[in-house]
Amino acid sequence: MTKILVIEDELFVRENIVELLEAEDFAVFSTENGILGILWAQENIPDLVICDVMMPEMNGYEVLSEMRELPMTSLTPFIFLTAMSDKGDIRQGMELGADDYLTKPFTREELLGAIHTRLAKQEKLRQQYDREHQRAEILEQRVKELEQLQIKEEISHEYHEALLKINTAVNLIKKIQPGQKRDRNLRIIQETCAKEISLLKQIPNLDSENPALSLILQN
Known part of the structure; x- marks a missing residue:
């Protein structure tokens, strides 16, 4: 009322x-x-x-x-x-x-007319506020979605960079010839792989989304 x-x-x-x-x-x-x-x-x-x-x-x-x-x-x-x-x-x-x-x-009509006019105007303002508030909530949700998308894109970039380094290291291992520098080179490559695998492990649910990768991350 x-x-x-x-x-x-x-x-x-x-x-x-x-x-x-x-x-x-x-x-x-x-x-x-x-x-x-x-x-x-x-x-x-x-x-x-x-x-x-x-x-x-x-x-x-x-x-x-x-x-x-x-x-x-x-x-x-x-x-x-x-x-x-x-x-x-x-x-x-x-x-x-x-x-x-x-x-x-x-008069009665003047009083009621003034009251109904002001209440109608106030109702329009309230409806406008509700629409703007709803629009603001939608925009806020969209911003959060874009932020999440940006995070995923950044993760994706780091993921591909890490895999590229690991792949390069694997290819180098295949090319190492027996000799005095073999052990030193293998150690450098192993350190590089370990660093990139550690980075990949920090990405949530990455191994569950990529079953093939889970074998690498378990090593």
């Missing part, structure tokens, strides 16, 4: 608004005090706020400024109620982040 916070110091106006909104199946909380309204908003996170401008203790502009500083209400639709028609006052509220202004006295 959509939650609406009504902050209005005039009892008669406040009760009329509450009665009208409850008849439209909104969940309504009302208070005559801006401080109590802010505290309630922190705990309950309303879907929309209707607030009078001229109030004692804390006026509507101060209420709006405080709510825009709170993470849970920074984007909550905010409708001002005022008996004033001065454009400067309206501009001040808009610059602070108000979404709409209703000048007293207003």
Whole structure:
């Protein structure tokens, strides 16, 4: 159920608004005090706020400024109620982040129209956020896949280099002729093979994916 916070110091106006909104199946909380309204908003996170401008203790502009500083209400639709028609006052509220202004006295249709317009706009923003969030998750997953692919390509490069060195060493062994340098050359070739085989053993599951290679790695 959509939650609406009504902050209005005039009892008669406040009760009329509450009665009208409850008849439209909104969940309504009302208070005559801006401080109590802010505290309630922190705990309950309303879907929309209707607030009078001229109030004692804390006026509507101060209420709006405080709510825009709170993470849970920074984007909550905010409708001002005022008996004033001065454009400067309206501009001040808009610059602070108000979404709409209703000048007293207003009709039932004007109030409900303003509420439904703001809620519809907020829903579109939420849907847009959800789409962007989903797109960001897809991009993040794609980046991870590309990173994994890059790792596999690097492993593949090291794998082929190591096999090339081992293959070269094997061919050299075949060409070594008996003589004084035979043992020294064999030792150098064996060290080269051992180094490359050690490198291959560090690649996960490489022997399981290449059965023929597993015989080399076991030696």
